[in-house]
Amino acid sequence: MHVETPPASANGPSGPPVRVAARDVTRRYGAGDTAVDALRGVSLAVEEGQLTAVMGPSGSGKSTLMHILAGLDRPSEGQVWIDSTEIGQLGDAELTALRRAHVGFIFQFFNLLPMLTAGENVSLPLELAGANGDRAWVDELIERVGLAARRDHRPSELSGGQQQRVAIARALVSRPTVVFADEPTGNLDSSTSAEILELLRHSVDAYGQTTVMVTHDANAAAVADRVLFLADGRIVREIGRCSARDVLAVLEEVSRG
Amino acid sequence: MRRVALRGLAGRKLRSLLTGLAIVLGVAMVSGSFVLTDTIGRSFDRIFDDSFENADVVVSAKEATSSSASRDAPAFPATVLDEVERLDAVAATLPSIEDEARLVGAQGELLAAVDSSLAFGVDGGRNDELNPLRLLEGEWPQGPGTVAIDAGSADGEGLGVGDSIGVVANGPVRDYRIAGIVQFGSSTSIGGLTIAVFDLATAQALFAKRDRLDAIQVAGVDGVASAELAAEIRPLLPETARVRTAAAQAEQQSKDTRSGLGFIQYVLLAFGGIALFVGSFVIANTLSITVTQRVRELATLRTIGASRRQVLWSVVLEGALIGLLASVVGLFVGLAIALALNELLAALGIELPSGGLVLAPRTVVVSVLIGTGIAVAASLRPALRATRVPPIAAVREGAVLPASRLARLGLPVALAVVGVAVALLAYGVFADGLATVARLLAIAGGTLLLFLGVALLAPRLVSPLAWLLGWPGARLGGVAARLARENAARNPGRTATTAAALMVGLALVTFVSILGQGLRTSFSESVSELFVADYSLNAGNDPLNRSAAGAAARAEGVEVVSAIRGDDAQALGERVHVNGVEPNVGEVLQLTWESGSDRVPAELGSAGAFVKDEYAEEHGLRIGSRLALRTPTGDVVPLRVAGVFAEPTGGSPFGEIAVSSARFDRSFTSRDSEFTFVNMRGGVTAANTAALERAVAAFPEATVETRDQFRDRQLSQLDAVLNALYALLALSVIVSLLGIVNTLVLSVFERTRELGMLRAIGMSRRQVRRMIRHESIVTALIGAALGIAVGVFLAALVTRTLSDQGIVFALPYVTLVVFVAVAIAAGVIAAILPARRASRLNVLQALQYE
Numbered sequence A: 001m002h003v004e005t006p007p008a009s010a011n012g013p014s015g016p017p018v019r020v021a022a023r024d025v026t027r028r029y030g031a032g033d034t035a036v037d038a039l040r041g042v043s044l045a046v047e048e049g050q051l052t053a054v055m056g057p058s059g060s061g062k063s064t065l066m067h068i069l070a071g072l073d074r075p076s077e078g079q080v081w082i083d084s085t086e087i088g089q090l091g092d093a094e095l096t097a098l099r100r101a102h103v104g105f106i107f108q109f110f111n112l113l114p115m116l117t118a119g120e121n122v123s124l125p126l127e128l129a130g131a132n133g134d135r136a137w138v139d140e141l142i143e144r145v146g147l148a149a150r151r152d153h154r155p156s157e158l159s160g161g162q163q164q165r166v167a168i169a170r171a172l173v174s175r176p177t178v179v180f181a182d183e184p185t186g187n188l189d190s191s192t193s194a195e196i197l198e199l200l201r202h203s204v205d206a207y208g209q210t211t212v213m214v215t216h217d218a219n220a221a222a223v224a225d226r227v228l229f230l231a232d233g234r235i236v237r238e239i240g241r242c243s244a245r246d247v248l249a250v251l252e253e254v255s256r257g
Numbered sequence B: 001m002r003r004v005a006l007r008g009l010a011g012r013k014l015r016s017l018l019t020g021l022a023i024v025l026g027v028a029m030v031s032g033s034f035v036l037t038d039t040i041g042r043s044f045d046r047i048f049d050d051s052f053e054n055a056d057v058v059v060s061a062k063e064a065t066s067s068s069a070s071r072d073a074p075a076f077p078a079t080v081l082d083e084v085e086r087l088d089a090v091a092a093t094l095p096s097i098e099d100e101a102r103l104v105g106a107q108g109e110l111l112a113a114v115d116s117s118l119a120f121g122v123d124g125g126r127n128d129e130l131n132p133l134r135l136l137e138g139e140w141p142q143g144p145g146t147v148a149i150d151a152g153s154a155d156g157e158g159l160g161v162g163d164s165i166g167v168v169a170n171g172p173v174r175d176y177r178i179a180g181i182v183q184f185g186s187s188t189s190i191g192g193l194t195i196a197v198f199d200l201a202t203a204q205a206l207f208a209k210r211d212r213l214d215a216i217q218v219a220g221v222d223g224v225a226s227a228e229l230a231a232e233i234r235p236l237l238p239e240t241a242r243v244r245t246a247a248a249q250a251e252q253q254s255k256d257t258r259s260g261l262g263f264i265q266y267v268l269l270a271f272g273g274i275a276l277f278v279g280s281f282v283i284a285n286t287l288s289i290t291v292t293q294r295v296r297e298l299a300t301l302r303t304i305g306a307s308r309r310q311v312l313w314s315v316v317l318e319g320a321l322i323g324l325l326a327s328v329v330g331l332f333v334g335l336a337i338a339l340a341l342n343e344l345l346a347a348l349g350i351e352l353p354s355g356g357l358v359l360a361p362r363t364v365v366v367s368v369l370i371g372t373g374i375a376v377a378a379s380l381r382p383a384l385r386a387t388r389v390p391p392i393a394a395v396r397e398g399a400v401l402p403a404s405r406l407a408r409l410g411l412p413v414a415l416a417v418v419g420v421a422v423a424l425l426a427y428g429v430f431a432d433g434l435a436t437v438a439r440l441l442a443i444a445g446g447t448l449l450l451f452l453g454v455a456l457l458a459p460r461l462v463s464p465l466a467w468l469l470g471w472p473g474a475r476l477g478g479v480a481a482r483l484a485r486e487n488a489a490r491n492p493g494r495t496a497t498t499a500a501a502l503m504v505g506l507a508l509v510t511f512v513s514i515l516g517q518g519l520r521t522s523f524s525e526s527v528s529e530l531f532v533a534d535y536s537l538n539a540g541n542d543p544l545n546r547s548a549a550g551a552a553a554r555a556e557g558v559e560v561v562s563a564i565r566g567d568d569a570q571a572l573g574e575r576v577h578v579n580g581v582e583p584n585v586g587e588v589l590q591l592t593w594e595s596g597s598d599r600v601p602a603e604l605g606s607a608g609a610f611v612k613d614e615y616a617e618e619h620g621l622r623i624g625s626r627l628a629l630r631t632p633t634g635d636v637v638p639l640r641v642a643g644v645f646a647e648p649t650g651g652s653p654f655g656e657i658a659v660s661s662a663r664f665d666r667s668f669t670s671r672d673s674e675f676t677f678v679n680m681r682g683g684v685t686a687a688n689t690a691a692l693e694r695a696v697a698a699f700p701e702a703t704v705e706t707r708d709q710f711r712d713r714q715l716s717q718l719d720a721v722l723n724a725l726y727a728l729l730a731l732s733v734i735v736s737l738l739g740i741v742n743t744l745v746l747s748v749f750e751r752t753r754e755l756g757m758l759r760a761i762g763m764s765r766r767q768v769r770r771m772i773r774h775e776s777i778v779t780a781l782i783g784a785a786l787g788i789a790v791g792v793f794l795a796a797l798v799t800r801t802l803s804d805q806g807i808v809f810a811l812p813y814v815t816l817v818v819f820v821a822v823a824i825a826a827g828v829i830a831a832i833l834p835a836r837r838a839s840r841l842n843v844l845q846a847l848q849y850e
Helices: A062-067 A092-102 A117-128 A135-144 A160-172 A190-207 A244-256 B002-012 B011-050 B079-085 B152-155 B199-206 B224-235 B246-293 B297-305 B306-345 B361-387 B408-430 B435-471 B471-490 B493-531 B545-555 B583-587 B611-621 B661-667 B686-695 B707-748 B752-760 B765-805 B813-839 B843-848
Strands: A018-029 A036-047 A049-054 A079-084 A101-108 A176-180 A211-212 A226-231 A236-239 B057-061 B090-098 B102-104 B117-121 B133-138 B146-150 B166-170 B173-184 B194-198 B215-220 B241-245 B534-539 B558-571 B574-581 B594-597 B608-612 B626-630 B636-646 B657-660 B676-679 B703-705
Touching: A018 A062, A036 A062, A036 A079, A036 A236, A062 A079, A062 A211, A062 A236, A092 B297, A092 B306, A101 A160, A101 B297, A117 A135, A117 A160, A117 B002, A117 B558, A135 A160, A160 A176, A160 A190, A190 A211, A226 A244, A226 B843, A236 A244, B002 B011, B002 B306, B011 B173, B011 B246, B011 B306, B011 B361, B011 B707, B057 B173, B057 B224, B057 B246, B079 B090, B079 B215, B079 B224, B090 B199, B102 B194, B117 B199, B133 B146, B146 B166, B152 B194, B166 B661, B173 B194, B194 B199, B215 B224, B224 B241, B224 B608, B241 B246, B241 B583, B246 B297, B246 B306, B246 B361, B246 B435, B246 B493, B246 B676, B246 B707, B297 B306, B306 B361, B408 B435, B408 B765, B435 B471, B435 B493, B435 B765, B471 B765, B493 B707, B493 B765, B493 B813, B534 B545, B534 B686, B534 B707, B545 B558, B545 B676, B545 B686, B558 B583, B558 B661, B574 B661, B608 B611, B611 B636, B626 B657, B636 B657, B657 B661, B676 B686, B686 B703, B703 B707, B707 B765, B707 B813, B752 B765, B752 B843, B765 B813
Parallel strands: A049 A211, A049 A226, A101 A176, A176 A211, B117 B194, B146 B173, B574 B657, B608 B636
Antiparallel strands: A018 A036, A018 A079, A226 A236, B057 B215, B057 B241, B090 B117, B090 B215, B102 B166, B133 B173, B146 B194, B166 B173, B534 B676, B534 B703, B558 B574, B558 B626, B558 B676, B594 B636, B608 B657, B626 B636
16 A cells, blocks of 8 residues: 655755645535535645734635644545644544644633633643643743733633733743634734734744744735645645735635636 | 633632532522421430430339330230239339320410320339439329429420419329429420329229230349349239330330431431432533533633643533532531421420531431532533533634534433332332332432433424513514524423423422322212211320210210221231221211121121221132231130121221220220211201300310311321421422522523623613523423423322222322422522622623623
């Protein structure tokens, strides 16, 4: 049997290693006449230390793509690799192990645990994994996201931007192979969004944190190293780092079809 | 993850509190039962230890036919004392009579129940160190007219040495001069018991025990072991006496008391168990709703690395913590309950021996284990549900829990459980030759399974029931009530579990009421059939001294007095109840004969007997059959069956065998009558009643009753038992009430946004409250409908088997209507808190919620 392996590097053997890859991924919801094809064959490779943004109009399949890349959903066909592990066939226990070691999440609605303090939310992934926790690293992250003074506050006592900072620190705490950010600025006002984006960019630059971000915010995409545009379940365009205005122009173009 | 569970619990205070309360009540009942019975038990132990403080061995009376202790055991010949004293190993002896004598207060009232009215015949000044009684004041009684009484009675009546007091001792009341005040052992008061002490000869004369003794306390010479002494005495004793070392005697008496307490304990524990069973529904439901509301949170935990097992444990841990905390609280509430029961009993005059509550380690361990265990067991299903929360639910709006595999098999599983339950019940009820314990276990297990099965089935019944039962409310309550009906049905599983908790309590209450109704009916019919006398003379439920019958016979206008004696004996290898009937019994009781005729009682002679139809059938007896009766004194009486009596289904005054009163009085030592009936010239008239009452005025324990009074007194006793059962079951209903409150509070929380919307489009606070209240009532009515149905089914099944004992199946319609009213009231009460919370929602905030 032919064993398919992910491409080592999009830029040839000498480029940075690929951390997340997809090949010919399709996703169909439902069956028969009412079936909906959310993804119609997507292949991509995310290189280490890059901030990749996935953009597209609503219904383009960008959320589905991220769920599948992150192992939250399974592709109907095709394969997904995280750090050379094909995740399509993994069972629940293996996926749990994968999430502990390789994946961090940032959500649109922050998804902090309301009963834990900011600090406890940050170190929770380490505790779940049974690690004693690198206290210095937790402290550094909390310092870095600017919440040292709010460490013992509950999420309900924090503003939206502060909550998302906690979430970012939580995503980074396990030093995952890749962080998936799902509309991280979708629930924030524009000035707070800018701070959050800066923080995300900083985590890529300072720690080399590979990050995949789904967004429909052109300003968010503008901080990415690379922007993938999705329409009707396919990647229709890819651009490098550019301004928000350029992103909007491309988006309008692909939305028109 | 432990922190998540702990903090979660703290963050969901109200629901944790309500859930915890559901356990607290059940555990309190369990620990209260233990504490109460342990406390009573220990107090008695102390008394028994006191009574043999200085004795080495004790010779006591026993029945020849039984090995168990009995206060009615015939006294043994006093010659035993002489033989015991002749032994070299014996240093000192104290012979005594132990009987019953009732002290009479200044108003002619009896100071204590017959079982609590002790009499001793003992000579003071003779080996007082062996005497369990201590003289506090005055002298030991000496001579026929003197008595010593206990300090508690003396204080209560304001009597002292030299005063006079009425005493009922095997005959009419007589006045005695108080020679002294005594106490038993070291306790001044032993649980409302009264004590009358006579000198030995007086007691022997009073209690018809001339030349007989009930007990001898014996001290051995130094160096002789108690067991050795007992072994020396044993060969000297007749069949109706036994010797034990003082320690063994105290232990035996304590064991006998404890076996009686054990029964009370089991009954109370059973009701605690039912409350816990109901509580488990409440916990399961609350945790299940909590899991549903925490889907997003649980999914987030999964995405950041929590394994299924960690999620499972966090929910179980939450349940265990609620259970543990509630158990500890329940343990102490149980102490309070035991204390309150103690006070209650004291208020009722049943003062228990004092000396503080006993909290045995067993009580703590069992209470905490059972409370925590129930909570953990109830949390398993919600915990398993929680593990099925997919990580992707963290990012999906309005994600719902996937149905479990079990849920897809819901109907077949529920039907299977109901089927097994019914099979088990039918086996328990109808199977032949089953031991009582096996039968009870099968019925209890079947009932439990039936409750579970119906609870599993209930989600499917909720929609139609809500529609049906919510109809009147919807007609009356307008749009709010119509919405309430829909709300009750929109989460069938949740409503079903909530209602199922109420179902359990109501089913048992219904069962009890139907059984009670059956008992009432059959007992009343039986009295109507048998009782043809004008009057009955009773001492409440206690036997009446036979001399009262003699006194009644002297009343003017009396035509017939017939006293029915009774005692236990042995026949055909079993213990049987034997009655002695006078020849005229046919004039006061209408007996029906399976074989023989109305002449049988008059022609019994010294060897004739009539037997109950059931007993005759069991042993193949018919007219002419012979059997031998062995009496408690050891005598063997040969009998010939002269008739077979067809007992009415509701019971009769007769045991298995009846002999003539003459025969009975020769062979049994019982001095009482179980029943005394009187016919008077002119029947029941006010003048006759007064004449009869005058005639027995010297018997303060005697009451004169007509047939209706006789029946109503017994029925009111049955009602008292039923009311006690209702009160114990009310605990379970209260627990289920907490369940309704909890479910509604959680539903209101969940529908915050929707409520805000309803308020925004014009629903008034009143309408919001009405909507919640109606939902609560509909839920309660579903519980009532299921409960009454299950209760009627169980009662129909059980009355079926008891039909040969005359228990008919009769629906107590009025009572059932009352139960429905109680359910509605429960619904209204349960809705108070949730309705208030819902109506106070700030519209704007509610709309912005989340």
